[in-house]
Amino acid sequence: MNNTLQCPLCGREDFFRPNDFFCPACQQPMWFKPCSVPPQEFKERTSSSLEKFSACLPLRTVRPEFSLGEGQTPLIPLNSVGAPGKVWAKLESANPSLSFKDRGSAVVVQKAVELGWPAIGTVSTGNMASSTAAYAARAGLSCLLLVKKGTSPGALVSAAVFRPLLIEVEGDYGQLFRKSYELGRSLKVYFANSVDPLRLEGYKLAALEIREQLGQAPDYVYVPVSSGGHFLGLYKGFMELKMSGYIDKIPVMVGVQAASCAPIARAFEQGLEKVIKINPGETLAHSIANPDPPAGDLILKLARENQAHLLAISDQEMLAAQSQLARQEGLFVQPESAAVLAAFHQLQTNFSGLSVLILTGQGLKAVYQPSPDLRNFYQARVEELPALLNTVLPQTTEK
């Protein structure tokens, strides 16, 4: 079993320990040392994604009873976007707690039980909190969630329902992120935050699935970026597929940030080697608005090597893309997830080839008042219905 962490920037190695995985030289997260997997080792008939790909995970064994059915999400062609059959959507919103975070949480609970840690935790403002709490409940672990002051009631409820210890913390989010590891070490709580190496191992499985579902690697993969954990995990998945001889080249990654909080995209545009912490502006895309991303420098380096694109998308563009996915494709995703379609629209004129857009989270996770798209909505008494329909039905059949 692979238990070695490696810094992708300087190559330094160390053993995996919960709460302790930042390279002391580069201050960036280390990941599990990439390793190749022979093709015959992927199991065909299994109920969970972790069991199927267990040969390339740093786990001694996979306990299927901790699975909530994460992974093995649909990959569907988009009909209204690009040339027919060229643009696909990977529906990570179809995971059990409605976001890609479940892939990471599923691996984290396996390891926590394997190592005998009684509790897991996370610092989050939304999806990761509910995912971590759900998997802790499933595996019978205690759960400690530290959420930012001002977290929306919807996000609080979708985590609180699993009965974690839930604390709303006031103060700098970056400081809270770093403090959590200290607390975790002293309290024996495994803080599996956004760029944890085990989370990345879960995220990489989406890359393995995409290759399998398409029968080849796509040319481009579009993914929203906040802390950068998801981007890193997918990148590592394609990297390991290449090492294993499954694919010839790693797809070009397109990382998408919210325009009013896009520190990595800005540093990339300016050709910087390091990300500069920024003062964020207002955005509705809360889950992709990290002003101090813990994997920022690493993503910049990989992006340069990979000829990747990192770009910023405005709230208006995200909402327009969210609406297009709903009206023309029947998909309801968060604005943060729809950002990848807006990015595709911006870049597609320069691209030909096969693209996969990763739709990271379900729309109900981010419902705002008033809803930006509550059109064609009326209220009526039963007896008023025929008259109302006579007037409005002809208009509403237009999209």
Ligand SMILES: Cc1ncc(COP(=O)(O)O)c(C=O)c1O
């Ligand atoms: C829906 C959604 N998309 C994208 C992201 C960004 O992921 P990461 O922080 O790994 O870059 C998040 C993070 O919370 C999210 O909730």
Ligand SMILES: [Zn+2]
């Ligand atoms: Zn290093």
